[in-house]
Each structure stands twice: as structure tokens, then as C-alpha cells.
Amino acid sequence: MTPETLQREFDVIVIGAGAVGENVADRVVQGGLTAVLVEAELVGGECSYWACMPSKALLRPGTALHGAQSVPGAAEAVTLTLDAAAVLKRRDYFTANWQDDSQVKWLDDTGIELIRGHGWITEPRTVEVAGLDGNTYGLKARHAVVLATGSTPTTPPIDGLADLRVWGTREATSAKEVPERLAVIGGGVAGSELAQAFARLGSDVTLVARSGLLGTFPAEASKLVIAGLRADGVAVRLNTSTESVRENDDGTFTLTLQDQSADGRTTVTADKVLVSTGRHPALEGLGLESLGFEAQDGQPLTLTTDSTGLVQGVQDVPGSLGTPDEEGDYPWLYAVGDAAGSNFFTHQGKYEARATGDAIAARAKGELSGTPAAWSRYAQTANQHAVPNVVFTDPELAGVGRSVEQAKRDGYNVSSVELPIQVSGSSLHSEHYEGWAQLVVDEDRRVLLGATFAGPDVGELLHAATIAVVGEVPLERLWHAVPSFPTVSEVWLRLLEKYGL
DSSP: OOOOEEEEEEEEEEEOOBHHHHHHHHHHHHTTOOEEEEESSOTBHHHHHTSHHHHHHHHHHHHHHHHHHTSTTTGGGSOSSOOHHHHHHHHHHHTGGGOOHHHHHHHHHHTOEEEEEEEEEEETTEEEEEETTSOEEEEEEEEEEEEOOOEEEOOOOOBTGGGSOOBOHHHHHTOSSOOSEEEEEOOSHHHHHHHHHHHHHTOEEEEEOSSOSSTTSOHHHHHHHHHHHHHTTOEEEOSEEEEEEEEOTTSOEEEEEEETTSSSEEEEEESEEEEOOOEEEOOTTSOGGGGTOOOOTTOOOOOOBOTTOBBTTOTTOOSSTTOOOTTSOOOOEEEOGGGGTSOOOHHHHHHHHHHHHHHHHHHHTTOOOSSOOTTSTTOOTHHHHOOOEEEOSSSEEEEEEOOHHHHHHTTOOEEEEEEEOOSHHHHHHSTTOOOEEEEEEETTTTEEEEEEEEETTGGGGHHHHHHHHHTTOBHHHHTTSOOOTTSGGGHHHHHHHHHTO
């Protein structure tokens, strides 16, 4: 069969069918528009198959086992090690064995069209797709093109690394076997989580961090995670640079390390090397150069968006963002999720997608012009005030809003209150429960700007903090939100009491 060039027109074209792209398409269809998703890989994207879901499936059994081992009576009833094969099988279940049939069915049921292939912008409102079926598709958008292409790993400049077949997070979360020895380069969220997951599955793990571990969290919080990793046998090498990685004749790898606080070099040998040193927006190959966008100083290309996800700087649009051109058309290029580059969290990307999809539909119907009001359904206001984040290590870290340092930089008159989590609920939760909590307060308005919790299962405390920050609940009113006894949430009462209420 001779390949064809098929011309199609839709109200909205979304490049990228991960969780974020799906949510944009869903919202515009609910708003009465037509939408097509362009995707070269699996519908559902990184989170469903290589990130959030498989990584948590790998982590949860170890956390559950450790939780049972921490409670007398239960500890005597459980085995001391995980069944690695059973854990990997359960992980396969949560990734649907890397098949996207159910996600495709959801698109069909929702009225969203799917074209499998690689898409790129050729001119305003126009996308060309090299279809995986061999056909070429010329797509025209009546209202918007949305970039929901996610992010891609950033490779560090380590001697020898570029020539080697090492693990990224995809290879780690989809691994079919547990390596005897694993070296993890990177002390961020993914590196910390996967180091602990594989240590509890039986790997001898070394984690190498160029500076501290989980440096976006307060030191008191990250110290608890470091202790937890070391208790699981992870060799945590902080303030240590990886100078080179070499593959040995037997297929193993040797890392040469330099401890910044000591003279001389050391080496680590591992069967697998996981590189987890950050990510950047996946914007290459999308034709953005044709619109005048260029990467600067050898850095990855990034975009700037407004509160609706509208990309700033599209050359064919005169005037300010949200202002129609001479033909009455509005700016048309949007970016959401990791592609927008502001927050690399699936839940926040889906939040952005819902606001963007609603804004596109409203603009198409003439119901929205200019910049929407903060905290409206069209504005991604929470990105500036309340981005929740849970690190699913054991113990967990959970934070939302501004840190003390961020609040000061933003010009707030700020104070903080901190204390260990030592309440009846934590004592009942497990023997020797160790936790830490912090509230960041705007003293002028007496509302919360941020909160951090560290300890077993503290992720379940976070949504209350997120509501308090988003709702700007006065502390005097928050004091009347009485935590149930005996729960770990009683730490809220202790924090407010320490503050002086």
C-alpha cells in the first residue's frame, strides 16, 4: 500500500498523550471542541509506564514490610525479606504490562481522536505527523496547538558516560531482574526512591550525590531520609562527584569518585548504573525553531507561559498575549506539564492541563479574553503558591508552598515553627517513630505560606496543608480545625501551640 498524506482539521491538536495531554484533550472536548492527540509511544505517558506508577509499585512492598516490622506483634508474624519476583510481577500489573489498550479505549469513549506518530509544528496552527502506520498527516488547528511532550533525562558531563548503556529511570522502573550491585548517580527524588526500592529488593546499593540529598527540602527533613537509606544498607556518598564511569571486560561498571571533603579518589564497582540527575522539557524536534524559539548558550530549550499555559513570544501574533490579531484569532500555542518547565510533577501537570483546556474552550467561545483572574478555573495560580510534593521513600517527605528561604526572597515577613513529630498517633503508628514538621508563616497576614513533614506515612498529612495554603486560612481559624485523636495529624495542634495559639 502506498503511503498517503492525509489532511485533517481539529479545533485543538495536542502533541503528547501522557496524563497531561489526556487531561487537556478531555477538557476541550467537554467544552464542546474537537481534539486529537498525537503520540509516538504509549498512551498514558511516562507516569503510567516508567515513573509514578511503577516506581511506587516497587516502593510500596518494602514500606509495608518495614511498617509491619516496626510494630511488636506484627513483627513476629512477618518474614524479613521481600519476594522480589512477586514485587516485579505486581509492578507489571500496575503498568498493564506496558500495553495501553485501556487508555486507548478511554480516548474512544471520550471522543478524543488518536494519531500514533511523531508530530512537529511546520507553521502557525499546523502540525505534520509522521505516522507509525506509514502515512503522513497534515493537521490544522482552528484554535490551539498544545505541547504536552513531557520531559527527558539530563545527562551529566561525566567522563565515559555518554558511550555506555547505563540505566535511566525508565530502565530502572521496568527492570526484569534485581542487580546484585547498583550504583545510583543523583541525590534527587527519583535517585533516592529507587536506591531504597532496589536495596530492599536485595541489591547492594551505592548512592552518589554531588551535594546533599533531596536539597530542596529542609536539612532536618532530609536527614531522616538519609538515615532511612543507610538503615537499609545503602552506602550514601554525599558531597561526592562522579569523575568517570568505565565498563569492565565482564560487563560490570567502575565509577571513580571524588569526595569533596577528602583527598584522593575512590572507586565503586556495580553491575548496573542508574543515572538520575534531573530532567528538562522535551522540546527538541517539535519545529519550535520555525517560530523563532532557540536554545541559549548550549542549554536545553525552554518556554515561558502565562497563567493559562499560553506560550509567550509566538512571532505571528501582534500585541499582548490574549489579544486577537487582525483576523480576530487569538494566540494559539500552549505548553503544559513538564514541557512548560515550571513544575515536574504529574499531579501539577494535570492541574495545569485542566486550566489550559478550559481556557482554550472559553477563548474559542468568546467567553475569555486577556488574562484571567487569579484562582479562576482558567489560571494556574497554585503554581506560584502551593505545589505539593511527596517523596515516597521510607520515611516519606512531604512539602507544599514556600520554604523559609523562598518566602524571604519573595519579600514576605516570614517566621517558622518546627518540632519533632512526637504525638500519641505516631507512637501507636510504630515503635521508635521519628518525624519532623515545619510550618512557614506570613506574619503580616497570619496565614501559612508552606509546610514540610518528614516521617512514615506523612504524605497523608499534606493535603490539609495544601488546603490551608491555597485557602489562606488564618492561623486563628486553623486552630479550630481539631485533629482526631490519636492520629499523626495531632502534630498540627502541637505546631500551632508552639507558635503561640
